[in-house]
Amino acid sequence: MRILVKLTAGLLLAASCMAGAASAQTVLRSSDTHPDGYPTVEAVEYFGELVKERTAGRYAVEVYHSAQLGEEKDTIEQVRSGVIELNRVSMAPFNGTVKESIVPALPYLFRSEEHMHKVMDGAIGDQIKTAFEGAGLVVLAYYDAGSRSFYNKQKPITSVADMKGLKFRVIQSDIFVDMVAALGANATPMPYGEVYSAIETGVIDGAENNFPSYDTAKHFEVAKNFSLDEHTILPEVFVMNKAAFAKLTPEDQEIFKQAAKDSVAKQRELWAAKVSESRAKVEAAGAKISTPDKQGFIDAMKPVYEKHVTDPVLKKMVEDVRAVQ
Known part of the structure; x- marks a missing residue:
């Protein structure tokens, strides 16, 4: 009888341990500089919901929006070192680390958002x-960030001549610094979270970004002149620490990849709606939208390409991008 009781207790304990193991959950942290409700934040949250559902709760994703874990430069290092597992970040800050990331950051390379989608969804x-893996990262998805344009507190910009002498905040990327210099203005690389106060206090005259960022960061309050020059159509990148991804089973890796792919469609839908909403909001608040003659801006980019597209691999990529119809 004692033996039977011991056996029963042992079986119950084993079953309890197995149940505990089965219900154990691995929580992955993801960073985003944008506020709660922003299309990229919602897309990563949707990715997390799909992962949780498709792994029967074995994995969950916690999204830290509003730069809670730091600005982009800091969180890039965190995800590369494995401090956090996931990160949604602009492509441009990787230009010095992953040379292939230079191509999508080049000004006036993509003809439209549709062209960018075809390029980024394809072989290029x-x-x-593949190149990101050399930096210890796995790219799960490319998200939309629309077209980036200049805005400032001083005057409307209708030509390249209007750019002369103005000070603009740019992403921490040499391409962006050189792009602004080629237009006769002065570039100041600066964390995204510092831009509002820098414009307000006159440290800079303006910045460059898309309508949703211009809106949600409230830059329209301090820089009323928005010039729709659309110099870059720069995709965002959603990455995972390579070592963390490698720890997943092959089945779970496929789940993560498919969940990310599904989140792209969600993000593009949210993005299109947000662009329209944000433009209407900033115009209602008094922002003045001007549309300059882009050809002068395009012509000014020759030295940027001559400096940054010297590698044969990059030259071929630029040709391939332009050939995509």
């Missing part, structure tokens, strides 16, 4: 994904 996008 896959080539860039």
Whole structure:
């Protein structure tokens, strides 16, 4: 009888341990500089919901929006070192680390958002994904960030001549610094979270970004002149620490990849709606939208390409991008 009781207790304990193991959950942290409700934040949250559902709760994703874990430069290092597992960040800050990421950051390379989608969803996008692995990262998805344009507190910009002498905040990327210099203005690389106060206090005259960022960061309050020059159509990148990804089973890796792919469609839908909403909001608040003659801006970019597209691999990529119809 004692033996039977011991056996029963042992079986119950084993079953309890197995149940505990089965219900154990691995929580992955993801960073984003944008506020709660922003399309990229919602897309990563949607990714997390799909992962949780498709792994029967074995994995969950916590999204830290509003730069809670730091600005982009800091969180890039965190995800590369494995301090955090996931990160949604602009492509441009990787230009000095992953040379292939230079191509999507080049001004006036993409003809439209549709052109960018075809490029990033195809072989060129896959080539860039492979290159990121050398930096210890796995690219799970490319998200939309629309077109970036200049805005400032001083005056409307209708031509390249209007750019002369103005000070603009740019992403921490040499391409962006050189792009602004080629237009006769002065570039100041600066964390995203410092831009509002820098414009307000006159440290800079303005910045460059898309309508949703211009809106949600409230830059329209301090820089009323928005020039729709659309110099870059720069995709965002959603990355995972390579070592963390490698720890997943092959089945779970496929789940993560498919969840990320599904989140792209969600993000693009949210993005299109947000662009329209944000433009209407800033115009209602008094922002003045001007549309300059882009050809002068395009012509001014020759030295930027001459400096940054010297590698044969990058030259071929630029040709391939332009050939995509």
